[in-house]
Amino acid sequence: MSGRLTVIGLGPGSPCQLTPEASEALHAADVVFGYGPYLDRIPDRAGQRRQASDNREEIDRARRALTEAAEGASVAVVSGGDPGVFAMAAAICEALERGPCAWRELDLAIVPGITGMLAVAARVGAPLGHDFCALSLSDNLKPWPVVEQRLQAAAGAGFAVALYNPISRARPWQLDRAFEILRAHLPAATPVVFGRAVGRSDERVRVTILSAAKGSDADMATCIIVGSSETRVVERPNRTALVYTPRRVGAFST
């Protein structure tokens, strides 16, 4: 079987955060599958086809990409951020497992990228500087009680928490409920970072505290980082405040 499938992380959005490995893999593909706005970020190449699909059609997109690769094409599938974090790599693996045996013989490669929470964290300091969790708030893919239980476990055990897929038109109340749960486990002054479209022209990054965090401050393009009880804010004259979680637990408790 001569086809090849490469799942490529485009990073947060700025071309300067796309790795050379990802650029080369994009260039080498005969056809690129992805959510429309991600395809729009890729420079055109003569002879390369684009297959745009909606962001809720991931398994179907995975199947179509695997089918073309199995027919001999060099196929790329793109994700924003890292393809291994709430994105296409898992969808490709699942479609492959459920699909024809021949798909298991395909040459499959995954090219990592900078995932959203790392880009947001870098903008404000190091809120993920110690132990942390990444949690999707989407209850399309798991029952909501599982989300609540994971929020409680993470905050209760002292992890900072990065929230992916925080809100959408179909999921309007979940983020406020998540803040409510976190408020039961964390101090009111725990720093919260809303990072939207980091690295793109419409970037917006805002730091607040847990007692003031509101779901309406986020949209689909936002990644939210909620600190742990150890996370600190350092005010700076004429600059945005730094937010970081010290490397050492109890670093400031004496």
Add this chain to the structure above:
Amino acid sequence: MSGRLTVIGLGPGSPCQLTPEASEALHAADVVFGYGPYLDRIPDRAGQRRQASDNREEIDRARRALTEAAEGASVAVVSGGDPGVFAMAAAICEALERGPCAWRELDLAIVPGITGMLAVAARVGAPLGHDFCALSLSDNLKPWPVVEQRLQAAAGAGFAVALYNPISRARPWQLDRAFEILRAHLPAATPVVFGRAVGRSDERVRVTILSAAKGSDADMATCIIVGSSETRVVERPNRTALVYTPRRVGAFST
């Protein structure tokens, strides 16, 4: 104050995984501070100084870098992977908070990179494809009971877990104890990935199951991913097995 301090993520090790933003920031620096082996990865540039230090001297390195930046130099501090994940960004923030007020006026930027767990995950499929935690096993920076409590919370709540700083000469038993704790919460067949020096010439990636995982399979350069009870292994003829965590909880339970 004219100085500038940039904290730069070098990614897992391969130059093809260094972002253009990181390359440019490295090139622009008058002086680069870092752990010796990380400095060795950077191409020489005429007129640029290097300041190597040991990997246990992070706060001291941060202070010296901030001091030079405050004196007007363009200073870079490098981390392997992402500087915001168990690395130099938090050390810089902490040294800045504890240091002279003038340091708060410095132009400080953090350039993200691909962190170890994402590079390891990409090599095997998508083991971090659903909710996950990143946890440092080092008890230099937190009491060991806190590590145990976080392992229990993470595995008990269904997170996959990426273990950083798993083992060292001074911390020889902690990783085996971590596996023991995880075995109490997860099925014996839970996939475990040992990813060592991914992207470098001495890369070694191995997949096993939790009941067979041993601390002696890791060294300081290893990042370990322990799946959740949902994580799956897909065997492939003449290829290494894929490991992934489905995007949907319960995807294979019917």
